[in-house]
Amino acid sequence: MRRDRLRTTQTQDSRKIAVWRLAGCSTRILRVQFTTESFTAYRLPARTPLRGVQTGTVMFDPYPDLADARELLPEHGxxxxxxxxxxxxxxxxxxxxxxPMGA
Structure with missing residues (x-):
């Protein structure tokens, strides 16, 4: 199994989903989806609107670690x-x- 594969985490009520991966010993969060929201998707930190992306989506550029994501969207603890x-x-x-054996 690859350590750097994409991973998905969701809240217990499945209303919030994060797509992320391990980068060394840190997280890199690619996007979050708020399944019950219908706002126009946007990219953080600039809040650039994204056309053609599912509503309720927030994408990141650059990809924040968990601490930075908490600062960007603190209301989603x-x-x-x-x-x-x-x-x-x-x-x-x-x-x-x-x-380490390359198998």
């Missing part, structure tokens, strides 16, 4: 807490580590 738990599970999952 439940999503960041869930992502933190998934991050630690992924970080400590030894099957995700690269195989």
């Amino acid at each position: 439940d999503l960041w807490d869930a992502l933190r738990d998934d991050y630690w599970a992924a970080l400590l999952n030894r099957t995700d580590l690269p195989n």
Whole structure:
């Protein structure tokens, strides 16, 4: 299993979803989806509107780590807490580590 694969975390009510990956020992969050929202998608931090992207989506450029994402969207602590738990599970999952034997 690749350590840098895309991962998905969602809140218990499935209303908020984050797509992210491990980058070394840190997170890089690509986008979040608010499934019950219908606002025009945009890119942070500039708040640039995105056409042709599913409503309720926030994309990031550059990709923030978890701490920066909390600062950008502090009102979504439940999503960041869930992502933190998934991050630690992924970080400590030894099957995700690269195989030094190249197999």
